[in-house]
Amino acid sequence: MLVIQCPFCGPRPELEFAHGGEAHIARPSDPASVTIEEWGAFLYLRKNTRGVHAERWRHVRGCGRFFNALRDTTTDQFIATYKAGEAPPASATGGAV
Amino acid sequence: MVNATAVLPTLPSKHWLRGTAPTTRFSLRGNAAAQQLAGQALGLTLPVEACRAHSAGERAALWLGPDEYLLIAPLIEGEALRAQLAAALAPTPHSLVDVSHRQIGLELYGPHASWLLNAGCPLDLGLAAFPIGMCTRSVFMKTELLLWRKDADVFHVEIWRSFTEYFTGLLSEVARELPG
Numbered sequence: 001m002l003v004i005q006c007p008f009c010g011p012r013p014e015l016e017f018a019h020g021g022e023a024h025i026a027r028p029s030d031p032a033s034v035t036i037e038e039w040g041a042f043l044y045l046r047k048n049t050r051g052v053h054a055e056r057w058r059h060v061r062g063c064g065r066f067f068n069a070l071r072d073t074t075t076d077q078f079i080a081t082y083k084a085g086e087a088p089p090a091s092a093t094g095g096a097v
Numbered sequence: 098m099v100n101a102t103a104v105l106p107t108l109p110s111k112h113w114l115r116g117t118a119p120t121t122r123f124s125l126r127g128n129a130a131a132q133q134l135a136g137q138a139l140g141l142t143l144p145v146e147a148c149r150a151h152s153a154g155e156r157a158a159l160w161l162g163p164d165e166y167l168l169i170a171p172l173i174e175g176e177a178l179r180a181q182l183a184a185a186l187a188p189t190p191h192s193l194v195d196v197s198h199r200q201i202g203l204e205l206y207g208p209h210a211s212w213l214l215n216a217g218c219p220l221d222l223g224l225a226a227f228p229i230g231m232c233t234r235s236v237f238m239k240t241e242l243l244l245w246r247k248d249a250d251v252f253h254v255e256i257w258r259s260f261t262e263y264f265t266g267l268l269s270e271v272a273r274e275l276p277g
Contacts, residue, residue: 001219008147008163013219015236061236063147063162 002076006059007067007083020056022046023068049073054088057081109265113209113272117202117253118155121175123168123182127191132166135193138185139168139178150232150245159232159245167243167255172197200243201261205252205268209275214244214252216271224249240264 002014028034028042047053053073058066070079070088080089108116125135136143141153143166150159156174159167170178175197182193205213211222217238221227232245232253240263243255256264 009233010147012235015219061241062234064165064234065162 002078004057004069004078005081006062006065007081008063008065009059012059012062016059016061018058018060020058020066023054023056052079056084108203108261109269111269111272113205113207113213113275114265114268115204115206117204119172120202121170121172121178121195121197122200122255123179124194124196125166125168125182125191126164127186127189128164130189131186131191132164134185134189135166135168135182135191138182139170148231148233150230157245159243161232161234161243167196169202198258200255200257203254203256203261203265204247205254206250208250209272210250210252213268213271213275214254217267218242218244220244222246237264238267 003011004014004017006012006017025042028038031039034042050073053071055069055071056066057069058064066084067081068084068086068088069081071077072079082089108114125131127135132143132145136158139153139156139158141151141156141158143158144151144160146160147163148160150157152158155171157169159169161167168182175195179193179195186193211227214237215222218235220233220235227244227246229246229248232243234241234243236242237256240256240260242264245253245255247253254264
């Protein structure tokens with residue numbers, strides 16, 4: 001079982017977490033002014049990264065908070081976790097994200 | 098209001114499990130200002146450190162999330178406490194919900210308490226990783242539970258009412274391995 005570092009609760013077993021898709025996707029601030037293609041891209045287009053991927057996780061069976069994680073999609077290794085709204089730690093990304 | 102003691106599920110009689118006294122429970126959500134006001138009304142300081150519980154007498158405040166607490170008091174104080182908390186919290190945005198009848202309190206005790214819990218809960222329950230006074234939500238097999246270590250070998254467990262039989266039934270199966 002993976003041990004995931006919750007930014008609030010510390011190291012916790014994988015069973016307590018839920019995956020929340022790619023992180024750092026900003027909703028257009030004025031949806032009425034974007035084109036249908038732009039809106040479609042916001043809704044559906046994802047990077048599908050092979051390697052270090054920034055993604056959202058939720059500690060659903062713990063503190064209930066969403067946070068972001070950098071995970072290597074080829075090895076399933078969690079490189080870093082950080083609170084929602086924060087930038088990914090530069091040292092951990094190696095410039096990949 | 099429902100008489101809580103009348104509708105409590107019956108617990109199997111075990112030497113490692115006991116029910117807790119009838120309890121009133123509030124789910125509190127709010128920022129630091131709301132937390133301070135609620136603490137004053139409750140007569141204790143709400144824990145700021147993650148996964149910690151503070152108690153004073155029969156009352157307790159359990160940290161569940163950065164802005165989320167479970168407040169516990171004897172059932173008899175429930176009505177008065179609700180009015181008191183609502184009045185104290187009125188000046189600041191908050192959410193105060195009575196969840197007294199959503200879940201029931203159990204106590205696992207004895208030298209095998211953490212061993213029994215670890216049959217279905219993947220947390221490290223050693224004293225170093227889960228010290229006295231720590232509380233957290235977690236999972237027990239397919240159900241969610243709230244764990245609070247009150248003493249080295251006493252765990253207070255809050256479990257949603259309809260999962261009581263599931264929880265105690267599984268524990269009873271595991272406990273067949275216990276000596277005596």
